[in-house]
Amino acid sequence: MPSTPHIEKHFTSSDTVRDIVIGMADGLTVPFALAAGLSGAVDATRVVIAAGLAEVAAGSIAMGLGGYLAARTDAEHYASEKAREERETNEVPEVEAAEVAEIFRGYGLAPETVTAVVDAIRSDRTKWVDFMMRFELGLEEPDPRRASRSAITIASSYIAGGLIPLAPYFFLPNAREGLAVSTAVTLLALLVFGYVKGRFTTDRPVRSAWQTVTVGGLAAAAAFVIAKLVA
Amino acid sequence: MPSTPHIEKHFTSSDTVRDIVIGMADGLTVPFALAAGLSGAVDATRVVIAAGLAEVAAGSIAMGLGGYLAARTDAEHYASEKAREERETNEVPEVEAAEVAEIFRGYGLAPETVTAVVDAIRSDRTKWVDFMMRFELGLEEPDPRRASRSAITIASSYIAGGLIPLAPYFFLPNAREGLAVSTAVTLLALLVFGYVKGRFTTDRPVRSAWQTVTVGGLAAAAAFVIAKLVA
Numbered sequence: 045m046p047s048t049p050h051i052e053k054h055f056t057s058s059d060t061v062r063d064i065v066i067g068m069a070d071g072l073t074v075p076f077a078l079a080a081g082l083s084g085a086v087d088a089t090r091v092v093i094a095a096g097l098a099e100v101a102a103g104s105i106a107m108g109l110g111g112y113l114a115a116r117t118d119a120e121h122y123a124s125e126k127a128r129e130e131r132e133t134n135e136v137p138e139v140e141a142a143e144v145a146e147i148f149r150g151y152g153l154a155p156e157t158v159t160a161v162v163d164a165i166r167s168d169r170t171k172w173v174d175f176m177m178r179f180e181l182g183l184e185e186p187d188p189r190r191a192s193r194s195a196i197t198i199a200s201s202y203i204a205g206g207l208i209p210l211a212p213y214f215f216l217p218n219a220r221e222g223l224a225v226s227t228a229v230t231l232l233a234l235l236v237f238g239y240v241k242g243r244f245t246t247d248r249p250v251r252s253a254w255q256t257v258t259v260g261g262l263a264a265a266a267a268f269v270i271a272k273l274v275a
Numbered sequence: 276m277p278s279t280p281h282i283e284k285h286f287t288s289s290d291t292v293r294d295i296v297i298g299m300a301d302g303l304t305v306p307f308a309l310a311a312g313l314s315g316a317v318d319a320t321r322v323v324i325a326a327g328l329a330e331v332a333a334g335s336i337a338m339g340l341g342g343y344l345a346a347r348t349d350a351e352h353y354a355s356e357k358a359r360e361e362r363e364t365n366e367v368p369e370v371e372a373a374e375v376a377e378i379f380r381g382y383g384l385a386p387e388t389v390t391a392v393v394d395a396i397r398s399d400r401t402k403w404v405d406f407m408m409r410f411e412l413g414l415e416e417p418d419p420r421r422a423s424r425s426a427i428t429i430a431s432s433y434i435a436g437g438l439i440p441l442a443p444y445f446f447l448p449n450a451r452e453g454l455a456v457s458t459a460v461t462l463l464a465l466l467v468f469g470y471v472k473g474r475f476t477t478d479r480p481v482r483s484a485w486q487t488v489t490v491g492g493l494a495a496a497a498a499f500v501i502a503k504l505v506a
Contacts, residue, residue, distance in 0.1 A: 070337055077333030078309075078326065085325050094316050094506035095309065095326045098498035102308030105494040106301055113486055117477055124478075148392070151402050157391040164384040171382050179410050245348055247355070255344055263336040267329035275325035 059190065061244050063197035067107060068237055071205025073260045075099050076230040079209055081267030083219035085275035092222065093213050100206035108199030115191035122183055129176045133169060141166050143180060208233050227264070234260045290421065292475050294428035298338060299468060302436025304491045306330050307461045310440055312498030314450035316506035323453065324444050331437035339430030346422035353414055360407045364400060372397050374411060439464050458495070465491045 079096045086092065133140045141162050148158045166172050177183050209230040213222035234257045242252025310327045317323065364371045372393050379389045397403050408414050440461040444453035465488045473483025 069341055070334075073337040074305075074330065074333045077337070078330050081329035081333065082322075082326055085329075086322055090506055091313075091317055091322060094502045095313055097505055098312035098316075098502040099305065099309050099330060101497040101501045102305045102312065102494040103301075105497055106304040106308070106490060109490040109493070110300055113490070120477065151396050151406060152399055153392060153395040157388065157395060160388040161379070161384060161392055164388060165382050168383055175382060178413070182409070182413055182415065184413065246351065259337060259340045259344070262340070263333040266332040266336055270332045271325045271329040274328055275321055 059187075059194065060197055063111065063194050064201045065241050065245070066111070067104075067198040067201025068205040069241070069256070069259075070103065070107065071100070071202035072208060072230060072234055072237060073205075073263050074103060075206040076209030076226065076260060077264040077267040079213060079226060080223055080264040081269075081271035082275075083213075083223040084268045085271035087219060089213050089216075089219045089222055092219050093210065096206070096210040096213065100203055100210070103206065104199040104202040107202055108195040111198040112191050112195035115186065115194045119186045119188060119191065122177075122186055125181060125183060126173065126177055129173045129181075130169075133166070133172050133176070137166065140172075140176065144172075144175065147179065205233075205237075230260065231257055290418075290425065291428055294342065294425050295432045296472050296476070297342070298335075298429040298432025299436040300472075300487070300490075301334065301338065302331070302433035303439060303461060303465055303468060304436075304494050305334060306437040307440030307457065307491060308495040308498040310444060310457060311454055311495040312500075312502035313506075314444075314454040315499045316502040318450055320444050320447070320450045320453055323450050324441065327437070327441040327444065331434055331441070334437065335430040335433040338433055339426040342429040343422050343426035346417065346425045350417045350419065350422065353408075353417055356412060356414060357404065357408055360404045360412075361400075364397070364403050364407070368397065371403075371407065375403075375406065378410065436464075436468075461491065462488055 075096050078099050079092050082092045082095055083089075129140075144162050144165055145158050148161055153161070165175050177185075209226045212225035212229060213219065216222045216225060235253050238253035238256025239249045241256065242249030246252055306327050309330050310323050313323045313326055314320075360371070375393050375396055376389050379392055384392070396406050408416075440457045443456035443460060444450065447453045447456060466484050469484035469487025470480045472487065473480030477483055
């Protein structure tokens with residue numbers, strides 16, 4: 045809609061960066077923690093690998109399709125709210141105009157200015173509906189291709205993240221050695237990932253790096269203790 | 276801030292509902308899929324239970340702490356953008372006033388109305404900053420207690436969801452019987468969860484129910500095939 049006003053954004057990490065972060069944060073953490081937990085409880089590397097890969101398959105599908113459905117629900121929510129605003133500006137224009145007036149009265153505009161603003165906005169129905177969507181409801185129009193792109197990005201990031209902690213178990217003779225190398229490799233990967241994520245989403249990348257490592261470490265420690273107690 | 280204008284919301288599911296959905300959707304799906312996958316590959320119920328519980332521990336910590344950090348990043352992002360708007364309305368008020376004018380010119384207001392609106396908004400610095408945050412950047416002030424509440428809600432929902440598919444393995448003599456009962460119980464739980472979620476977030480609960488079951492079923496099938504191939 046080129047006719048609607050452009051709104052400047054200071055900084056928001058792009059949707060793709062957000063999806064990569066979502067997928068990779070869990071992908072690096074949960075398969076690592078599960079494999080670490082199991083390798084303290086069972087000797088067979090084969091079982092650790094089977095469980096790790098099964099987790100990566102399940103997690104990437106659950107998160108990817110979950111992201112797909114969430115994006116589609118957002119798009120449908122936007123469309124249904126927009127249809128509702130279109131209906132209301134048509135059927136009860138005075139009520140909707142009063143809602144616009146209410147917003148501006150709250151900012152201390154004089155009554156005659158409020159009237160002038162409301163009259164200008166309601167003179168063009170497309171812009172009026174756009175105004176209600178953006179300023180009354182705070183909703184931005186979602187990109188229609190977002191759902192499937194989001195699903196693929198989240199799922200591939202989960203798989204890419206999940207294969208890093210599992211790789212050492214493929215190449216090393218037993219689960220104990222696999223665990224040692226997997227821990228070293230994964231903590232390093234979490235450090236790098238946390239730092240890069242922090243560069244994109246905050247202005248404190250170093251703090252983000254050690255936070256990411258702490259989450260991964262805590263998850264792995266909890267999984268290790270529980271698997272050891274049970275098995 | 277009671278002085279800032281009230282903005283009506285049509286319908287947004289509350290943050291708590293959103294957190295329960297996030298935690299439980301993955302909690303019901305991934306431990307179920309992992310246990311199903313492993314019980315097709317190893318005979319020992321003990322290993323299935325150990326892996327399942329390790330996954331629940333890792334997943335709930337990763338998702339709960341992930342939610343905590345995400346909420347804190349949101350709050351910090353809001354605070355830093357607000358500080359920036361406060362600085363800019365102080366140091367370069369004409370630039371910021373021009374940005375307000377730009378928004379309203381886009382809605383077809385006459386120049387003298389634009390001037391009146393801009394003058395009214397900039398006459399009160401608190402409201403001016405509030406206007407920029409809400410209408411220029413589209414940011415709402417986050418609840419400061421949100422981060423820790425979000426972490427606890429997501430983690431407990433993940434644990435609650437994850438224990439449902441694992442419970443049958445505790446009580447049944449072998450992994451094969453565990454798998455059969457776990458599958459029946461979990462698909463039923465996914466159906467109910469999807470329906471209730473759909474009632475909260477869309478107006479099509481039945482579609483939401485079968486979508487949730489499909490995601491869980493696909494994740495479990497993928498985990499089953501992969502674990503069988505590897506182990």
